Structures are given as C-alpha cells and as structure tokens.
Amino acid sequence: MTVPPCRNIHFAHNPGVSMDPTAVPPFRHLLHRLCDPEEFGVAVSGARLSANFLGRQSKPTLVEQFQTPGLAFDFHEAHVKARLFAPLPPGWATVGLVRSKADSSWYGTAAGQGALLCNPPGEPIDGNITPGFSSISVSVPVEIWERCRALAGSDADTFGGFAIVGLPPRFYQLAERRLRMIRHLLHTATMKPFTVGSAIREATDYTISLMTGAWELRTTPGPLSDSRSNRIRLARRAEEWMHAHLSDPLSIPEICLALRVSRRELEYAFRTTFDESPRDFLQALRLNAIRRALLRSEHTVTRVALDHGVTHLGRFAENYRALFGESPGMTPRGEICR
Known part of the structure; x- marks a missing residue:
C-alpha cells in the first residue's frame, strides 16, 4: 500500500x-x-x-x-x-x-x-x-x-x-x-x-x-421443507416478485426479506425447482426482459439497461453476450426476430 x-x-x-x-x-x-x-x-x-x-x-x-x-x-x-x-x-x-x-x-x-x-x-x-x-x-x-x-x-x-x-x-x-x-x-x-x-x-x-x-456458520441448520409443493410455491412466488420489481436494482437479500424466508430456504427452493441459484435466475430474467425491450423499442442500450435495474453496464454487456451470443448493441432495435 x-x-x-x-x-x-x-x-x-x-x-x-x-x-x-x-x-x-x-x-x-x-x-x-x-x-x-x-x-x-x-x-x-x-x-x-x-x-x-x-x-x-x-x-x-x-x-x-x-x-x-x-x-x-x-x-x-x-x-x-x-x-x-x-x-x-x-x-x-x-x-x-x-x-x-x-x-x-x-x-x-x-x-x-x-x-x-x-x-x-x-x-x-x-x-x-x-x-x-x-x-x-x-x-x-x-x-x-x-x-x-x-x-x-x-x-x-x-x-x-x-x-x-x-x-x-x-x-x-x-x-x-x-x-x-x-x-x-x-x-x-x-x-x-x-x-x-x-x-x-x-x-x-x-x-x-x-x-x-457468519450468522449461518454460527447457526445449527434447521430442517428444510420436504414438501416439493411448498418449494415450488416459494420459487414461483419469488419469480413473480422478481418480475414485478425488475426495474429496481434488486438483490437476493431484498427478495428474502420481502418474502420472509431465509437465504438458505430460497436457495433450496430454486435449486430444486429451476435447477438455478436465485442470483443466476434473477440475472437471466433481467437479461431476457432487456432483450425483449430492445427488440420492441428504439431506446439506447444504456437507457433500456438502466430502466431494468442494471447498475454495472460493463458486467451487464458481458453477461448479455454470454447468454445471447451477441453484444446488446448488436441486437436489432425495434424489431422482433423471426
């Protein structure tokens, strides 16, 4: 230093x-x-x-x-x-x-x-x-x-x-x-x-x-729900909440607090229902929503990304390219791909 x-x-x-x-x-x-x-x-x-x-x-x-x-x-x-x-x-x-x-x-x-x-x-x-x-x-x-x-x-x-x-x-x-x-x-x-x-x-x-x-490492884990239907309900409820708040810079802790569940419970529900972590699932939802918006509007990539809760444009561009095989700037604006 x-x-x-x-x-x-x-x-x-x-x-x-x-x-x-x-x-x-x-x-x-x-x-x-x-x-x-x-x-x-x-x-x-x-x-x-x-x-x-x-x-x-x-x-x-x-x-x-x-x-x-x-x-x-x-x-x-x-x-x-x-x-x-x-x-x-x-x-x-x-x-x-x-x-x-x-x-x-x-x-x-x-x-x-x-x-x-x-x-x-x-x-x-x-x-x-x-x-x-x-x-x-x-x-x-x-x-x-x-x-x-x-x-x-x-x-x-x-x-x-x-x-x-x-x-x-x-x-x-x-x-x-x-x-x-x-x-x-x-x-x-x-x-x-x-x-x-x-x-x-x-x-x-x-x-x-x-x-x-740190709290989790100090806590003796309680039993997770063995009910598949309960896990599916929680995962779908979280998915709906994510969709409703995609314009906000969401974090997984905010979702857990809103749904009154622990991070461990949410992780287990998503892994068993969607085979994805909540963080990766949220990122994919946001990227898909941005792509749809780009295809339907003529706004700039930056404007659309910020409207969908993106806070780090460079990382967003990398994740977008990894998911869709092209940079967001290459996505045709105002068109629906056929």
Missing part, C-alpha cells in the same frame, strides 16, 4: 476532514501512517482505539479507510506487537477478516488466517496483535446486522457476544478476493465521484452476504 508522508495524513476525528459533498451518498477516503501508539486512535472507523505497544514497531502501521454514513471499510497492515481496545460506536457492529498468518488473539482466543472476528452491537474490540498482522474490517449499523440475522434464519441470541467464526478455506479465499475487489471499486470512486453510488451499493450487498454467512 502506498501512502503519503506523515505530514499529509488526515485523521477521521479531525473536523476539517469532511465527507465529499459532491458524492452521493457522502463518501470519505482516508490513509493513515501510524508511527506512535497515540496515533492508533483513528485505526477503527467511528471508534477511538486505545493501543499500547508491547514491542518496538519495525515500520509504520498502515490503515486505509473508506467511510460513508451507513458503512465503513478499514484495511490494516500492522508492524508491531500491541494490545488493542476500542468500544464500538453505539448501535454499530463490526466484522473483521484476518488475512495474515501472524499471531493475534481476541478475548483470549487465538485467531489465524481466515478467522472472521464478529463484534455484535455493544461488544468492544479487545485483542492483541503481532508484527505482520493484516485484516479487513467492516462496520455497519445495527439495522444491517439484524437484517443479516433474518436472512440467515438465526435466533437473536446466536451471537451472545464476541465470536470468532472460522471460515472454510474456499469461503475465505472467495471473501478475501471479493473484499479486494471492493477495495478497488472504492479506490476508483475516490477518483471518479460519479461511481460512488454503484461502488457503495456493491460494497453493501457483499457486506450483507458476508455477515449473513
């Missing part, structure tokens, strides 16, 4: 560092190069971290932060043995993914690479790190935390307090890769403010997916 010299570092608690007023939603990007224990106070978005060095720091600790009113990402690369403590802001939760193999412990429990550190609302950050520790943490308001619980079909007491969730290797690799991709999107948004909205939507969607996964 490349950072500017110490004199150019901006601190989140400095009132002079405001959100970008041109961005929608408001957005702030911060880089920190931390040389002294006192400077660690800004290392957790929205909180005041207390750090005590337990060994000499070999080189400055680096922290990069992307902050919005409803979501914050912190990327950490630490080069010191230290004791850390930070009360979370009221009504906020945080989940941290350990990326390094360096030793760390939280609430007295060791956590290695692939560990997901889950701090429910009201549960402070309390741990010890060693040189080489690296992590990505995401902070969210309690509304998102509870939304993920509902999606997982979990009881409210599933997380009675701080917990370490060990991710299966493939889950960890996917999570780490997706979070790096989100970091790239947010970086792009710092240079292109018009992309802030789509970057934050994607970041929020994946955060919900990751936190829902």
Whole structure:
C-alpha cells in the first residue's frame, strides 16, 4: 500500500476532514501512517482505539479507510506487537477478516488466517496483535446486522457476544478476493465521484452476504421443507416478485426479506425447482426482459439497461453476450426476430 508522508495524513476525528459533498451518498477516503501508539486512535472507523505497544514497531502501521454514513471499510497492515481496545460506536457492529498468518488473539482466543472476528452491537474490540498482522474490517449499523440475522434464519441470541467464526478455506479465499475487489471499486470512486453510488451499493450487498454467512456458520441448520409443493410455491412466488420489481436494482437479500424466508430456504427452493441459484435466475430474467425491450423499442442500450435495474453496464454487456451470443448493441432495435 502506498501512502503519503506523515505530514499529509488526515485523521477521521479531525473536523476539517469532511465527507465529499459532491458524492452521493457522502463518501470519505482516508490513509493513515501510524508511527506512535497515540496515533492508533483513528485505526477503527467511528471508534477511538486505545493501543499500547508491547514491542518496538519495525515500520509504520498502515490503515486505509473508506467511510460513508451507513458503512465503513478499514484495511490494516500492522508492524508491531500491541494490545488493542476500542468500544464500538453505539448501535454499530463490526466484522473483521484476518488475512495474515501472524499471531493475534481476541478475548483470549487465538485467531489465524481466515478467522472472521464478529463484534455484535455493544461488544468492544479487545485483542492483541503481532508484527505482520493484516485484516479487513467492516462496520455497519445495527439495522444491517439484524437484517443479516433474518436472512440467515438465526435466533437473536446466536451471537451472545464476541465470536470468532472460522471460515472454510474456499469461503475465505472467495471473501478475501471479493473484499479486494471492493477495495478497488472504492479506490476508483475516490477518483471518479460519479461511481460512488454503484461502488457503495456493491460494497453493501457483499457486506450483507458476508455477515449473513457468519450468522449461518454460527447457526445449527434447521430442517428444510420436504414438501416439493411448498418449494415450488416459494420459487414461483419469488419469480413473480422478481418480475414485478425488475426495474429496481434488486438483490437476493431484498427478495428474502420481502418474502420472509431465509437465504438458505430460497436457495433450496430454486435449486430444486429451476435447477438455478436465485442470483443466476434473477440475472437471466433481467437479461431476457432487456432483450425483449430492445427488440420492441428504439431506446439506447444504456437507457433500456438502466430502466431494468442494471447498475454495472460493463458486467451487464458481458453477461448479455454470454447468454445471447451477441453484444446488446448488436441486437436489432425495434424489431422482433423471426
């Protein structure tokens, strides 16, 4: 990570560092190069971290932060043995993914690479790190935390307090890769403010997916319905809901919440009824609807795509070509193929 010299570092608690007023939603990007224990106070978005060095720091600790009113990402690369403590802001939760193999412990429990550190609302950050520790943490308001619980079909007491969730290797690799991709999107948004909205939507969607996964890994799965007719009814009900909301930038969590089912239940219903995941099925519905609209109208591809809830035009074009064998720009406008 490349950072500017110490004199150019901006601190989140400095009132002079405001959100970008041109961005929608408001957005702030911060880089920190931390040389002294006192400077660690800004290392957790929205909180005041207390750090005590337990060994000499070999080189400055680096922290990069992307902050919005409803979501914050912190990327950490630490080069010191230290004791850390930070009360979370009221009504906020945080989940941290350990990326390094360096030793760390939280609430007295060791956590290695692939560990997901889950701090429910009201549960402070309390741990010890060693040189080489690296992590990505995401902070969210309690509304998102509870939304993920509902999606997982979990009881409210599933997380009675701080917990370490060990991710299966493939889950960890996917999570780490997706979070790096989100970091790239947010970086792009710092240079292109018009992309802030789509970057934050994607970041929020994946955060919900990751936190829902944490709830699911902590929850003992209940029995799924053995009734084929019930599964078919749920899949068709979801299909109708998708059709009715294709003009919106839908996500699978929104569908689950609207239908009051867990993500696992919806996945099972779609796999057994349509032999497709809900996400792939929704994408196919949207692409088919866009193709029909292109064949029947003379509007531009961009206009039609945006009218059908597309938020990433480049990815849309790739998916369209993969499904129909041609780019959307090659589809004849205002004609029905015979």
